[in-house]
Amino acid sequence: MRISSTQFQPYGLELPAWVADYLVQQPGTYPTQDARMDLVSKLAQRTIPYGTGGPLGAGVFRLDTQELVASGVNLVLSSKSSMAHIKFVAMQMAPQIMGSHNLGAIGFPNHELVTSYEPCSMCPGAISWSGVRHIFCGARGSDAEAVGFDEGPNRQIG
Numbered sequence: 440m441r442i443s444s445t446q447f448q449p450y451g452l453e454l455p456a457w458v459a460d461y462l463v464q465q466p467g468t469y470p471t472q473d474a475r476m477d478l479v480s481k482l483a484q485r486t487i488p489y490g491t492g493g494p495l496g497a498g499v500f501r502l503d504t505q506e507l508v509a510s511g512v513n514l515v516l517s518s519k520s521s522m523a524h525i526k527f528v529a530m531q532m533a534p535q536i537m538g539s540h541n542l543g544a545i546g547f548p549n550h551e552l553v554t555s556y557e558p559c560s561m562c563p564g565a566i567s568w569s570g571v572r573h574i575f576c577g578a579r580g581s582d583a584e585a586v587g588f589d590e591g592p593n594r595q596i597g
């Protein structure tokens with residue numbers, strides 16, 4: 440394979456436009472886990488008619504202000520990256536928005552990762568390294584498989 444300029448460009452992810460269009464219409468604060476789960480579930484539901492990825496959603500929330508910091512939808516197909524899972528997308532964006540690679544740094548507010556679906560075998564490492572101290576998951580793998588979505592083997596979460 441010949442070396443091309445794309446091999447030297449930083450890797451970046453871009454959320455589909457419908458995500459921002461939807462989020463700007465939302466309340467802005469999410470005071471309960473149920474409210475946070477409701478938001479990520481609605482992101483997951485919206486992936487279906489837009490056809491932009493698997494029916495999954497995630498968000499990183501500040502627990503002090505109860506605001507959404509970053510959201511994640513499945514970008515595996517659109518980004519051509521097998522790592523662009525919902526948690527990975529949200530966890531990659533949140534530190535950039537907060538201005539530190541470590542959301543658990545001294546002086547930072549507590550953050551919570553809320554996902555519509557349990558982490559696969561890859562994502563717990565990214566979550567751990569991000570500094571997020573709280574995680575709240577919706578469906579288990581068996582729930583998603585029951586409605587026809589199969590992310591593959593999950594060797595990490597029991």
Ligand SMILES: [Zn+2]
Nearest residue numbers: 524559561562
């Ligand atoms: Zn994953």
